[in-house]
Amino acid sequence: MTTRTRPTELSPHSRRVLELLTESDKPLTAYDILAKLRDVGIKAPPTVYRALDALIARGLVHRVESINAFVACHEEHMGKGAYFAVCTECGGTQEVADEGLSVLIEGLASTLHFHLERGILELQGLCAECAHSPRLKASA
Ligand SMILES: [Zn+2]
Numbered sequence: 624m625t626t627r628t629r630p631t632e633l634s635p636h637s638r639r640v641l642e643l644l645t646e647s648d649k650p651l652t653a654y655d656i657l658a659k660l661r662d663v664g665i666k667a668p669p670t671v672y673r674a675l676d677a678l679i680a681r682g683l684v685h686r687v688e689s690i691n692a693f694v695a696c697h698e699e700h701m702g703k704g705a706y707f708a709v710c711t712e713c714g715g716t717q718e719v720a721d722e723g724l725s726v727l728i729e730g731l732a733s734t735l736h737f738h739l740e741r742g743i744l745e746l747q748g749l750c751a752e753c754a755h756s757p758r759l760k761a762s763a
Pocket residue numbers: 685695696697698699700705718720
């Protein structure tokens with residue numbers, strides 16, 4: 624059972640933005656999304672931002688802060704932290720929902736008497752594919 628809002632309950636714009644993010648194998652910036660929506664007549668950036676806000680509020684999309692881009696959620700973790708491994712070479716992003724990591728971060732916050740609203744953890748490096756790319760090895 625999932626507590627997620629079904630895409631049918633979203634506005635048509637939000638649904639279209641969610642489709643784009645789900646189809647994309649890389650995070651998309653708001654600008655990328657806007658460029659792709661031009662052909663369906665959406666031209667105003669606020670429309671895209673409103674759609675993204677609605678999707679983020681439902682936990683269907685996450686913002687990857689370090690690259691200022693958006694990804695569709697690939698995990699079941701309503702309310703729990705979303706952590707990312709971001710490849711600095713190809714821009715590919717892997718979502719990690721690790722219960723142990725959330726417990727660790729919440730424990731750390733409580734030790735600090737810190738009222739945690741959102742834990743953001745983004746790892747930067749090379750994905751498996753880029754790490755083994757002969758091109759990158761040659762230039763290293
Ligand atoms: Zn997620």
